[in-house]
Amino acid sequence: MTENGSHSASELLAVMSSRVLEDGQTVFAGVGIPLLAATLAQRIHAPGLTILFEGGVLGPFIVPGELPPSTNEQRCTRQANMVLSNTDVLLLLQRGYVDIGFMGGAQIDRYGNLNSSFIGDAEDPKIRLPGTGGGNDIASLTRMIVSMIHEKRRFVEDVDFVTSTGYWHGGSSRSDSGLTTGGPYKVITDLAVLGFDEETRRMKVEALHDGVEPEQVQDATGFELMFDDEIGRTDAPTVEELAVLREMDPDRVYIA
């Protein structure tokens, strides 16, 4: 429960994700929860946060009630500092100008690899998903925050297909593959804040949300989680945080 009664799982995700962002950072964000979280951070504690969009936008401010349908439409450019080509904005990741990449995913595994391409066998898939977009580039080239609903079918031992490389097979395998920078940083869910063990690179629980018990997180996960020795507790979303989200998304397109 929050100070003002209740919130949706998506609102909880957006609030908890926004708190991980720091003032002064440059954040590569997709639409939906990532954009809401980044905008919320700008409004609450990180006024100097710069948002980058894959569509080729540097430093926009989103107009409340006019959330863009993707990162590639004119609504993404409001009050931006610059528009540039998709190729050039993505190359900023490679050059090293981006602190955090922020994305969702259909499926994640114990090493933070993400799948947004195929459910089932790629040669004969049950579902063909929309694909990587810039997700693979973000995962390859910067520190990544993943924001997703915590469900057993989404948190799997091994993803069906590695669309975006996390810590790959664990240990040093990511950097051995040629990805010498970045990597999964946090996974924010409606149950917990998770990170990755320094040594094994396995996913571990760092903090639990209000009213959530460790068993509940493990039960919603398809592999064995590690737990920090001292597991933190996050503070519930505040009235102010929820008010900003609802002002941004009055039609509840993303926070329903």
Place this chain on the structure above:
Amino acid sequence: MIKPYGDLRRETEARDRSLREKVMSLEEAAALVDDGDHVALGGCTLSRTPMAMVWALIRARKKDLVVSRSITSTEGDLFYGSGASKHVLTSWFSQGIVWGVSKVMRHYTETGQATFEEWSHMAIGVRYRAGAMGVPFIPVRSMMGSDLTGRIDGPKEMDCPFTGEKLLLVPALNPDVALIHVQRCDPYGNAQMDGLPFMDADIAMAANRVILTAERIVSNNQIRRAPDRTKIPFITVDAVVEAPYGCAPHECYGVYEPFLPNLDAYAAQISRDPEAGVKEYLERYVYEPKDWVAYLDLLGMDNVIDAARRGRSVYND
């Protein structure tokens, strides 16, 4: 896969690159595209999609096109549904996040009737850029470790000869034809874009033929008053077509936003039976209208006005 450099140069040399008028109809421009061509589309997702030209190619019953684009939206459904293309090379393929996964894309790829060749977004951009630069490849630090590289023909790992680092080489893309929609250009093909530039300038430089559609054709004098705004030079352009609302139901920056009621209706139409739904859509909106204006008429004056009002609002304080 990579066009030999000699061929690339010879083909360019053979084109008439003089300062000449190139204005023609959608139908005449469609005749510049051959069956089996690799056709690259400018814009991204719902933005500056060269929809009028896509519409004209489908009406001209083109076949076996390979279609590439940075991100593919409903125009990809229309290529699959019409059979004009069974092969789309892109980084993301669905109508748009708010409508979920494209049921048409799912149907055609899951039944093996069509291919969705998936590259990372940056890799596609770098491939066009290599094509624009006239080099066979560019190294990137992306996509390594992922399963994407195993499903596509082309990327190769190498150790950097200077630093010894592992790099991924992505091959140049030199499309046969580029279809690009802009806010304005002159009769020679000097094109000026407002707002998001996407990959269009690289695509135009990489391609062997460029078909421009424009919201309006302006004079060469007008272009010359602001040459810094010209992003695609006339020497790369082979055809110029005036196509007002040429992205509808997608958007054109500063002119109109996406036609959301029409896009919602399309999503509903394909949700029950994707194959029958897209074919019915093609019949009603692509094959039946007598011309582009008749197509816009079908979208509805209220929707045209609503999209234009929202589109032009970027210039309001």
